[in-house]
Amino acid sequence: MENSAAHTHGKAVISIRNLCKSFGDQVVLDNFNMEIYDGENLVLMGKSGSGKSVMIKCMVGLMEPDSGEVEILGKNMLELHHQEKDELRAEIGFLFQGSALYDSMTVQENLEFPLRRHKKKFKGGNTNEMVEEALESVGLAHTKSLMPAELSGGMQRRIALARALILKPKIILYDEPTTGLDPITAKEIILLMMDIQKKYKTSSLIITHDVDCARVISNRMILLLEGTNYAQGTFQELSTSKDPKIKAFFK
Numbered sequence: 001m002e003n004s005a006a007h008t009h010g011k012a013v014i015s016i017r018n019l020c021k022s023f024g025d026q027v028v029l030d031n032f033n034m035e036i037y038d039g040e041n042l043v044l045m046g047k048s049g050s051g052k053s054v055m056i057k058c059m060v061g062l063m064e065p066d067s068g069e070v071e072i073l074g075k076n077m078l079e080l081h082h083q084e085k086d087e088l089r090a091e092i093g094f095l096f097q098g099s100a101l102y103d104s105m106t107v108q109e110n111l112e113f114p115l116r117r118h119k120k121k122f123k124g125g126n127t128n129e130m131v132e133e134a135l136e137s138v139g140l141a142h143t144k145s146l147m148p149a150e151l152s153g154g155m156q157r158r159i160a161l162a163r164a165l166i167l168k169p170k171i172i173l174y175d176e177p178t179t180g181l182d183p184i185t186a187k188e189i190i191l192l193m194m195d196i197q198k199k200y201k202t203s204s205l206i207i208t209h210d211v212d213c214a215r216v217i218s219n220r221m222i223l224l225l226e227g228t229n230y231a232q233g234t235f236q237e238l239s240t241s242k243d244p245k246i247k248a249f250f251k
């Protein structure tokens with residue numbers, strides 16, 4: 001097990017302790033631990049089927065773990081009532097795998113979606129201004145009235161990012177942010193994610209298989225293997241490890 005010097009980090013915005021989840025005989029999470037520190041980009045890598053989605057679902061309260069603790073922004077996620085969970089989720093922006101825009105809605109309508117869902121957080125702010133600001137942050141102010149199908153894959157990913165940040169979340173979860181994009185567009189998205197982090201001072205969890213993405217964006221990494229955080233450290237530390245199981249992630 002490799003470890004980074006955790007004591008050098010600030011406070012944790014997300015803290016997951018001893019998370020366990022099985023489906024029948026299949027143990028998916030086996031005492032999984034993870035901290036995301038304020039302002040950091042934490043990359044989580046794990047093979048397909050290793051339990052990343054299960055972990056995220058348990059973390060945001062969409063799935064009940066068998067045991068363990070999840071603390072988000074100082075609140076115990078597993079003990080909150082439905083409405084309190086929802087309010088806490090408004091502090092988390094999601095960039096789903098493959099953008100996940102609503103095809104039948106314009107860009108503007110796609111961006112308004114989280115505003116409608118979390119009315120309480122933005123308390124009657126000016127919807128138009130919020131949409132415009134979010135679009136400007138991703139360099140696509142001119143696309144408001146377009147349909148997703150009229151945009152390239154890279155532009156769709158930017159719009160999805162604008163939708164993730166429109167509520168000015170403290171935390172952004174990126175699920176495979178560069179998958180399906182060509183290397184140049186992927187690089188642009190990574191740079192944009194870094195800009196967003198600076199501008200909005202977010203903490204991010206980035207799930208990715210993309211080693212280049214991890215190299216550029218991560219302050220720290222966790223490798224999920226056999227249901228647990230098999231290794232954690234900086235990209236430099238992990239990518240130079242002699243452990244064959246760790247090396248396999250960087251091939």
Ligand SMILES: Nc1ncnc2c1ncn2[C@@H]1O[C@H](COP(=O)(O)OP(=O)(O)OP(=O)(O)O)[C@@H](O)[C@H]1O
Pocket residue numbers: 023028046047048049050051052053054055
């Ligand atoms: N609701 C469920 N019921 C039964 N098994 C499930 C359920 N959800 C997930 N699993 C199983 O848990 C394991 C982990 O799945 P998960 O979707 O978390 O993997 P992943 O790491 O996100 O994979 P990928 O990178 O392909 O998205 C898989 O074997 C999956 O079949």
